[in-house]
Amino acid sequence: MAWLELITALALIQFSVFGALVGRARGTYGVRAPAVSGNEMFERYYRVQMNTLEQLVLFLPALWLGGQYMDVRWAAGLGGVYLLGRLLYLRSYIADPARRGPGFALTVLPSVILLVTALVHAARELLGR
Secondary structure: OHHHHHHHHHHHHHHHHHHHHHHHHHHHHOOOOOOOOOOHHHHHHHHHHHHHHHHHHHHHHHHHHHHHHOOHHHHHHHHHHHHHHHHHHHHHHHHOHHHOHHHHHHHHHHHHHHHHHHHHHHHHHHHOO
């Protein structure tokens, strides 16, 4: 399970870095707390962080559930795709939010694969197959 632990830690570190980028953007663009709007560039950083939080809620349980039913290295590999997808999402959303699609897809697809894998295998076990 060390592979899943590594991916989990990296995902949480990535989220923390995105939070630090939001903090830096606050200063750069003059958006004082508690405001979360007022400058478009700040809002882009903020939306990346919030979307990442939304995705973590799906990804982390899916990673651990999927890792129970598939080779843990495959699950970790899908986790790596998720991490790269989040990085691509950040870069594209900051540059032009309309170009965020590929990064978003690379974020969601691993979570869906992991979750479907867990559902199918759990259902098979429950049905005795």
